[in-house]
Amino acid sequence: MPSMTEAVPLPWVLTLAGALFCVGLFGALSRRNTVGILLGIELMLNAVNINLVAFWRYLEPNVVAGQTFALFIITVAAAEAAIGLAMIIAIYRARQTVNADEVDSLRG
């Protein structure tokens, strides 16, 4: 029975997850549009999930903890996306903009 563990070394998968995390971090830091920032954060959460599933598959395939944790992260990500997008819509209603640079009421 061929499996991923024999065909692909674990560091490859972890490097892919790290690269995806860094791409998401770049997106979250560099975008001016608040929706774009949220897209970057979603990418980062996905990268962490790849990490968790890879560790589950390679190190402890008969324990469910890795997959359970990934499922909880998906749940929290969905809640975060709903709240974040609701806040973006509320900000847009109040200020007619989604540009993160222009939402600076708390600037001293």
Added chain:
Amino acid sequence: MNTLITILFVVFAAFILASAIMTVTVKNIVHAALWLISSFFGVGALYLLMEAEFLGVAQVLIYVGAVSILILFAIMLTRDLEGSQNRQLTPRWWIALIVPAALFGLLIVPTVMTYAWQLPPPPAGQSPAISGAQQIGTAFMREYLLPFEVAAILLLVAMIGAIVIAFEERERRRRVLTLAEQVRLRRQQRQPAPLPEPAATAIQASEATGGES
């Protein structure tokens, strides 16, 4: 057979990374969201390759099905007229490039590549027992029962919170502007020095167009 899996992994990895890079660099935010969906699909395929079937299906259902639609709706509701022409990146985006690049090149790759992973020995003969959907369900009802309930409450709170935050009271609700009205509103806002109240200008704009037509 193993070569096939290696090739599949490389293809999926390239697909995920290319989609992610397009997500963060493409100018149009709608296109960015669509690239994000393709990246989600790639991650789901990777889960299937790693034999986490339930997570793969959950990924497609939750991310591709729900979160992406939420994002597309948010983009639609916050349509920014100048957004597509304007710069999408911050003026000092190269600093934002240095930080993740340094994190990847100096921290992640050396750590991952040099650490001695204590992988379990490959099983001889029969395939190893892999926990699937049934084991996950049992675990959720036994040892992870409390976190499971907390996650349910979190989702409920998030749902109510999103409704409360995005809710607009009836008397403050204003008509959705057409594209021509939005263009006129933008032009008005750019010219006078004192910034008028957004709600008031919206009403003015709608009155002005009503009078003309």
